[in-house]
Amino acid sequence: MTDTAQPARSHRRRYGLRPTMKDVAARAGVGLKTVSRVVNGEPGVTPDTERRVQEAITALGFRRNDSARVLRKGRTASVGLVLEDLADPFYAPLSRAVEEVARDHGALLINGSSAEDGDRERELVLALCARRVDGLVVIPAGDDHRYLEPEIAAGIATVFVDRPAARIEADAVLSESFAGARDGVAHLIAHGHRRIGFVGDLPHIHTAAERLRGYRAAMAGAGLPVDGSWIALGPTDPARVRADTERMLAGGGPAEPVTALLTGNNRITVTVVRVLAALPRRVALVGFDDFELADLLTPPVTVIAQEPALLGRRAAELLFRRLDGAADPPRRVTLPTRLIPRGSGEIPPQP
Amino acid sequence: MTDTAQPARSHRRRYGLRPTMKDVAARAGVGLKTVSRVVNGEPGVTPDTERRVQEAITALGFRRNDSARVLRKGRTASVGLVLEDLADPFYAPLSRAVEEVARDHGALLINGSSAEDGDRERELVLALCARRVDGLVVIPAGDDHRYLEPEIAAGIATVFVDRPAARIEADAVLSESFAGARDGVAHLIAHGHRRIGFVGDLPHIHTAAERLRGYRAAMAGAGLPVDGSWIALGPTDPARVRADTERMLAGGGPAEPVTALLTGNNRITVTVVRVLAALPRRVALVGFDDFELADLLTPPVTVIAQEPALLGRRAAELLFRRLDGAADPPRRVTLPTRLIPRGSGEIPPQP
DNA sequence: ATGAAAGCGCTAACAA
DNA sequence: TTGTTAGCGCTTTCAT
Helix, strand or coil: CCCCCHHHCCCCCCCCCCCCHHHHHHHHCCCHHHHHHHHCCCCCCCHHHHHHHHHHHHHHCCCCCHHHHHHHHCCCCEEEEEECCCCCCCHHHHHHHHHHHHHHCCCEEEEEECCCCHHHHHHHHHHHHHCCCCEEEECCCCCCCHHHHHHHHCCCEEEEECCCCCCCCCEEEEECHHHHHHHHHHHHHHCCCCCEEEEECCCCCHHHHHHHHHHHHHHHHCCCCCCHHHEEECCCCHHHHHHHHHHHHHCCCCCCCCCEEEECCHHHHHHHHHHHHCCCCCCEEEEECCCCCHHHCCCCCEEEECCHHHHHHHHHHHHHHHHCCCCCCCCEEEECCEEECCCHHHCCCCC | CCCCCHHHCCCCCCCCCCCCHHHHHHHHCCCHHHHHHHHCCCCCCCHHHHHHHHHHHHHHCCCCCHHHHHHHHCCCCEEEEEECCCCCCCHHHHHHHHHHHHHHCCCEEEEEECCCCHHHHHHHHHHHHHCCCCEEEECCCCCCCHHHHHHHHCCCEEEEECCCCCCCCCEEEEECHHHHHHHHHHHHHHCCCCCEEEEECCCCCHHHHHHHHHHHHHHHHCCCCCCHHHEEECCCCHHHHHHHHHHHHHCCCCCCCCCEEEECCHHHHHHHHHHHHCCCCCCEEEEECCCCCHHHCCCCCEEEECCHHHHHHHHHHHHHHHHCCCCCCCCEEEECCEEECCCHHHCCCCC
8 A cells, every 4th residue: 555654744734645646656556657658648658557557546546736737847737717707697798708719728717806906917927827828818907007017028919908008019909989989879869868977987997988088989970068967977886876877867966867878888888878868858868889689678779889709709819829939010800889779869869 | 148149058948048947056156956946945054145145046947846846756746627618607706715725825826727627627637537636526517536536646636616526425515405495496486486397507517406406395394286398407508598498488389477586597597587578577596506696686696695605615624634634435515505686586477 | 943864655867 | 558747836844
């Protein structure tokens, strides 16, 4: 028996009487390298030897230690994904798509939520780098990614998605936020609205800024003035959105209240839908991002749809292209959005 | 300069001119161990030496290689999560909660989707074990988890969540599927229904079987017969659910059509809501799992709510308790469900 | 306070 | 076909 000397091996982990290749080799009566060959399916082992090794493996419950393998080979066959919130219905399909592509390339996915906090993003990214993930897909929260420069220089491929990197050149896969928002507002204008509000995300977030720009462009393009009170930017949490929206709809200031709204993302849209549902007056609504059940609400919600799964897939594909050696300069891929009229965006202005 | 000899070091990774502690030590003019002390914040380094080491670290862009560290220390400070689908709105908060707890314990989360396929689950779990994750949280898809025995024996703590392990004793955190379904059906019966259908998941899935059992128990408890055509089990994909539901609502057989439905999970509920929305006749509905916007539909959907985030948190907490050495026998934690009446479950029977 | 040596479990290079 | 040796980058142990 090999495993009787337990107390003497106090340097092993508490539970960890993990057999190693050496143990397997001893048990099978072969050399270490032969075990390695069998475990990795390399050629040059007689069927008979292979069988004996396999037996030893199952008898001992051997499982190759990938940490050691990684240390030797340099590649971890894993990629990191850093996003804002795993539980956000917009990011869930994105992360699923990244996982799918990673799987096709034999890689595991390690992921973490930054909670929209730049410091936490940095901490997470660096932890992933310390683990030597082969590559990173990042939905950035921070506003300065120079901390990634040494990592990228050291060979950790990095692709940003949904928002571009700040202060460094890097691959990015984005949706057309500007054009999408502009088209959404133009759609409302085409339906007769002249006083249109925008409830958006924090302005330092790239997509939020772009969508605001799109909103302004559409208004300016139609020669419509924009009152300051028609724009409410802030965190996505429901209380803030609710308060801002109610304030905007109440009017009260010198300007008359808006008759239509553009919302900056799916979380905001859902909260605004709740506010509007409780309102006697009918207010038109176009929401950025599609969301489940939008078509079954009353009225069904008109949206500017992105394809989160496609964002994720494209980002991951680009990442693996880099890992395969593609060395052309950083590229920015942009995916179109699509306006889906469902009802809420076609409500005419009501006083 | 230290990094001029690039071509000679062909054994390094393509990009990977990663400085090591040795490089840092050379540059700072100190010993290797001193660098290790600084990097890990261990005591016994003069402020002056520490400063020199820090300078070398930033100058070289050094980042500790955690693979090597893991190899030495035995612990990876990471846990694995295997679930059915990252993008499922039920599992997203669960995985988020696991991540949160892991983070509190300084661990990273590695996760993968099994796509409800037992082989893929096994493959994923074993890949995670090979990476020597400290522990695993598993939403099982397979029906035999004996393959995990050597891993668990070797010290990889494992907690099952949402569904119990099959054919092994292991920790599990579950919702009360039986009682929840039974109460949901009892609710429909209390509102006058006598012909109630159940549209559920594949019967080999533990929760699906339990919910079916709950359905039957409630019907039997009220002395109501159950026609075979009132039960439709199968995969969650919309086409199947739609077809089965339409068939059930059409009646057509010897039994009269059902006047109310219990649906077995959130994905199924959403599809059934779509079917019912297109129907002239009003059919009562109670759905297992709460879902976003259920309260804004017409009618609002009565649900049996679980708390996915709590499931995840409890599972992760139990996992880390195990990792901290808790060695009591496997336990099964059960969380209650809550019936939330919103309208669809209170519709009286219509012929 | 600091460093030298050994070795974690594996793979690459080279013998036999 | 099979085995031996060196060493991946780090932590541990033990000297100094």
